[in-house]
Amino acid sequence: MSNFPVSNSTSFFQAYANFNQLDNLNILEKVWGAYYYYINNDLFATGLLIFCLHEFMYFGRSVPWAIIDRVPYFRKYKIQDTKLPSNQEQWECMKSVLTSHFLVEAFPIWFFHPLCERIDIKFQVPFPPVTTVLTQLAIFFVLEDAWHYWLHRGLHYGVFYKYIHKQHHRYAAPFGLTAEYAHPIEVALLGFGTVGIPVIYCYFTRNLHLFTICLWITLRLFQAVDAHSGYEFPWSLHHFLPFWAGADHHDEHHHHFIGSYASSFRWWDYVLDTEAGPKPHKAREDRMKAKAEVNAKKAQ
Incomplete structure (x- = not known):
């Protein structure tokens, strides 16, 4: 970036003016290029x-x-x-x-x-x-x-x-x-x-x-x-x-x-049944209760 073939610049705005000559770049790309050229130290x-x-x-x-x-x-x-x-x-x-x-x-x-x-x-x-x-x-x-x-x-x-x-x-x-x-x-x-x-x-x-x-x-x-x-x-x-x-x-x-x-997403908690809160907790209890009733009937 620091070897950009344009005239020397002493300020960011002068660097931007150099990049502004390039019609194939949008505004963000011109600002980005001017920033790196002006700093003149890629690591920093x-x-x-x-x-x-x-x-x-x-x-x-x-x-x-x-x-x-x-x-x-x-x-x-x-x-x-x-x-x-x-x-x-x-x-x-x-x-x-x-x-x-x-x-x-x-x-x-x-x-x-x-x-x-x-x-x-x-x-x-x-x-x-x-x-x-x-x-x-x-x-x-x-x-x-x-x-x-x-x-x-x-x-x-x-x-x-x-x-x-x-x-x-x-x-x-x-x-x-x-x-x-x-x-x-x-x-x-x-x-x-x-x-x-x-x-x-x-x-x-x-x-x-x-x-x-x-x-x-x-x-x-x-x-x-x-x-x-x-x-x-x-x-x-x-x-x-x-x-x-x-x-x-x-x-x-x-x-x-x-x-x-x-x-960011809900699918892991939904699929693995680890959602928090009263509603998911009640849903888990209802499922456990229904499963217990089914097992009880099978055992009879």
Whole structure:
């Protein structure tokens, strides 16, 4: 990227002017190219991009929920409407998350670019076709959901819950900022589903662009924060996509401390009968009762 054959530039805007001469690039591609050309250090440019993207998208999506928690009008949409996080809880959670971001997640982020080069994750312009990007995003969502289900379910057993996952369950009524409030080991294990799956995908296919990873991280952050928001609206996505999990699905998990382990979709919990909440619990009891009655009749 730094060997782009145009005139020398001393500012980002001059770099953008150089890329703006290329008619085959769209605006996003021109901004992307100008950014890498202006930084003139691919390792630093990728590290700064991923770190800032993560912080901006995570807190940019969390802060609106913190504001909504203080607006009485939205109280009717609160799932656990008697449990609002206090300002102190919001602040303590934010400090913990920031500490994790800077002391746990920042280090591997800054060494992501050498990995990109090693497994051929591309970062040059132009971007791949939209169909390719959408297909890869769908694959990542499905694979991450499976990873999250089984790792999350495993973290609810014995010592794994006591020493690792219990921290995340400090808040029985979750709020947006709690999406990444977790033990460092849990951050690494579940975070592998977000970062490691695209890496493994590219290792075998040699067909992935860093821009797609940025989109994936953005969508995954939005999904995680929204799932912890604690709000259920008439326009919530799962009303239109029944297999989408959403806040109502994950709120039941925090409320009952067990069940509803998946991140984005409902099918793992549905098929394996691990949905949380009163209705699924009653359905399981009814099935067990019916089965017991059938066995009793057979025994007569």
